[in-house]
Amino acid sequence: MTETPGASGAPSVRLTAGDAEVTILPAAGCRIASLRVGGLELLRQGDHYGCFPMVPWCGRTAQGRFRNGGVTHQLPINAAPHAIHGTGRDVAWDRLPSLEENEAVFSYELAEPWPYPGRVVQSFELTPDSLRLTMGVETADDSFPAQAGWHPWFRRNLGGEDVAVDFSPVWQEERGADHLPTGDRIEPRPGPWDDCFGMPDGVDVALTWPEQLRLRVTSPTPWVVVYDEQPEAVCVEPQSGPPNGLNTCPRLVTKIDPLEITASFTWERLG
Template identity: 45%
Template structure:
């Protein structure tokens, strides 16, 4: 059964049976999300090379996607328990090396929505988490979406499309790439709607290759960061993140 949050200007639908993902987000009458919705990535975000994760000298095999790598965590397609209005949790364990509790909350804002995702396994072992929204390239009116953002660095990808561990100057799109920046990217659908995206996470994956969708995904660490010390956080691995999608008053 789908849960619905509604404050008059913003309507959000959540499907607890499919990773407690947002299946719909309507702002000012415009549906922003494609069929894939927006799902949580936990306890890792993005890809892990060959699905192999080594922790304390022990290598763990994670489920593989069609490309031969592990992708987007273990919580996105399973059922989550509803614990309150807009609040959900999911227990996750093997084949991940630890067992823990993922928590996800949705809170409507006057012109948008705030999503908070956390992971608690009682350890300080590596983890990465994030949100993966699939935005429509075109809304019910107006033109194709335009993305505005100002990254200070981009994660270099090798011939296998996975990170090399190096940071480089950003290159022109189209992208399936991870960027580092502290600002707020903006998506503008001309003559329709403009939204600002903000997050506590400093890494963003931009995937704008598909014809009908654009993804702008906040992550606490880049894909495959576990195998690249240069991409790992300085200090503890972040275990929570928030993500806001908010309408911008001026629409071009």
């Protein structure tokens, strides 16, 4: 593990294993800025891309409002008319000690505009053929609903044919005109997608760049959002609940029951 200045001048943390390399930017929302396999960059580049954490909520929260018991909270509207993707991607994270050379661990303290104190810890573990991600949300006091997940922007094209996305969800969350689930579950429909899918046995989505590389996104969570409406990239987002889940599927974080989610990117070369 090495720490070097990133492209913006902020320190970056680089992990290597075999011919795999991951670069993390703690000061830029603890996002993965680069994931390279054999010199091939898998993530779309740019300040808003790479792979960023979604925490303490995922996707859109309707009108930026959610309830906890009898109290209604208002979050900043950053994807009008909704609040999107949490606050973790917008803050600097602190690096924590790690025991392994191929592992890096970071944290940040929950604070305004999130209304409850707590802490988020995120870890990255790299091997020659996989990257394992873990994120946990802890409360410092009162219980609160929360979500966590990741938003990777995988490049649609690595220099050959476009990527093919293969997965077998049990259902698709019907999407309303406001881009939020309506509450109805429907048979999965063909893309293009900006949609949430249910995989009760755990997320398992394969991305195949023909004759180049196959990558699987897996997670024990049953929720995944797939977004492929832009020509440059495909997003496969494992998350602990559906969009607007703070309201429709709240998962309370308590002192004795923190929220934890894991996901893995596993690859194999095809060429």
